[in-house]
Amino acid sequence: MISKSGQSWKEVGWNGIRLSVPRSWEAGRVGERYILLEHDDFPALELKWNNIRGKFSTERHLKRLKSDYQKQQTGQVISTWMIPQDWHDILKSHDITGFQWEGNLFAGKGLILFCKDCRCATLLQFYERRDRGNDKFNSIHKEKILSSFQDHSPNGLNLWSVFDIRTILPQRFKLFRHSFSPGAFELTFDTGIYQVSLYRWSPASVILLESDLQGFAEKVFPFESCHPVSAFLDGFETIELEFSPPLSLWKKWRQKLGKKPIFKWARVWHISSANRILAVKAESDKPLDFELLKSICYEYGTI
């Protein structure tokens, strides 16, 4: 996606939040409901969000924010900020309050957004390097980012797109665990019935020096007594592993009592053009929905 200004853009999606940002912006830190995007190793945009159960008060949140900054003793003073009318028009479905702060290196302009439809409150702040100032180009960026901002999906599907992985999952997939270690990414979701994990390893060329894809798949998913099946799916070398409950009733009961998931399935595939290995693993104590899992694999990819 290239804008009129020639700037290339990309979509970022994480735990219900979705927005477009310049392609050069990279996730610097990612939490369960937090994302910090950086540009040239400096913070550019920070988002924090949460679902509000009771009554939402912007003043209370602003007060809390001020006291948080005071506790951090950063010397930054937060004050309310008059939001431009254009921004109000862009975010007309939200209650908005603006704030600003100034530090030694950075200044920030932020918004507290509250969506009455999904009851999600978001703290969104743009960082500005004080030595560079806030030019017109920058403000066009901000408007574009704000106009792409979504805190709930209209079609019941959430985009998950950070670093170089991208997938679309039903909203009922709740993030259970995530880790972004160099070389190995993992996102685990809980649906209440299954636990589905998405993995990404790189560089594949180095990982596959030690063993072939099947050997790697068996190492990372050591399912008992399973026979890996290898195939070419969608043009990628793929290994599928499956473990179903043993036929012996005694073993079946023993596993149930041990509360171990008794249905396990994993698909591992090698995208040689991107030098990545992707995998989807599902575990449950109930039979797995293979159609759903296959559609998850289909949607999951690298950017």
Next chain:
Amino acid sequence: MSCKPVKNIQVTETRLETGTVMLTYPVGTRPWVAALIKRFSGAVQKPITKKLELDTLGSAVWDLLDGNRSVKKVIREFSKTYRLHSAEAEMSVTQFLRQLGKRGLIGFRE
């Protein structure tokens, strides 16, 4: 990021059959340990060396350290070679260089 990592001249590198690099570097002993060894063995202590075998990725980063490339340039080259995400390459290279620095295998110059 603009600092240039420089290899310690006391480190000797050996290329293994697998293509990876084995580093041999001297380790200084504490004076009181050296004095004890001298007293009990009667001999002057030979310099102690340690060996460190780098994995494929570590060897690739080591090969990029020519004393002229900055950390940023090393990260860029490493990321390009293995088609890694820039943030991921940055994290792994800086961690690795930090470890090499702690062992005294490299130094940094402006």
